[in-house]
Amino acid sequence: MHKVKTRLMDGDDVDRSLARMAMQIVEHNHGVENLAIIGIHTGGVYLAQRIQALIQEQFGINLPTGSLDITLYRDDWSLVAQNPVVKKTTLDFALKDKVVVLVDDVVYTGRTIRAALDALMDLGRPRCIQLAALVDRGGRELPIQADYTGLDVQVGPGEHVHVLLREHDGADEVVLTEA
Template sequence: MTETQTIMTGDDITLALRRIALQILEKNHTARRLAVVGIHTCGVFLADRLVRLIEDISGGPVDSGSLDITLYRDDWSLITQSPVVKTTDIVFSVEGVNLILVDDVIFTGRTIRAAMDAIMDYGRPNSIQLASLVDRGGRELPIQPDYTGLVTSVRPNERIQVLLSEQDNEDRVIIES
């Protein structure tokens, strides 16, 4: 039987994203030459929310896009022989921008490594920064988020699931065991 425990409510997620948006603007001094790219799937929804918050706060437009890293993963052949590839949508030049990668949960760091490899195929950003809603620890690679909504520890048999209204009809982060 699967047990679940809520570790972030919808209000917690909203507050965390607002804090992250403010931190992004503080670190980058402006929304000019700033771009936000979400990693499929939940990272895309979180990136869209962050872009709206940054635009509301700064009053200026922010380039945004989505990134599929399926074929950049070093373990895709271990996961499945028939990977499902989603759409990458980056219609702006990444050259010289401060690029914020957005993912829902950071764990081993392998997804982010794959995302950085994929981004480099589009050009050379001025910087790549990472925003993650949840940091669950357990890194296998030396990658750390610049902006985090919640840092937590979970046991090896537990998994963190981010539920977002865009696909799950509710906003909540849960631990499943």
């Protein structure tokens, strides 16, 4: 059982961070031409949809948005579960020449993102891949860095960051827990 140590973000903080990240994505890419948003299952999918909606609301453009399952691309999938639950990858657009913004809820070791990069390359060759993460908790094992983050926090041994989202958990909240 994990004990909540502190709340890092509430719903307003999450909304503000996503709005800022959406604006940074547009500014960094000098607009939205050839831009696509892809969320990593599960939390990243909800966040990608929200970022897409914020950009659509601001600019009136419906960006291609998809979801990516990386279960079988993980280097630890056999350690996590004997029968992994594979979710659906949904990309209703070609990756060729797209600037893909890959979205996840938390970036930690970098292994999830490495798996996502492998999965994307099997599906096509985008012009560029950028990374957006609501929380960067440090502790990288691979040289992967988020381009856009909502919160950077250093997490100690035995501590975990949990992102709760209204689509799945009923409310938005980011909490730090300890065993």
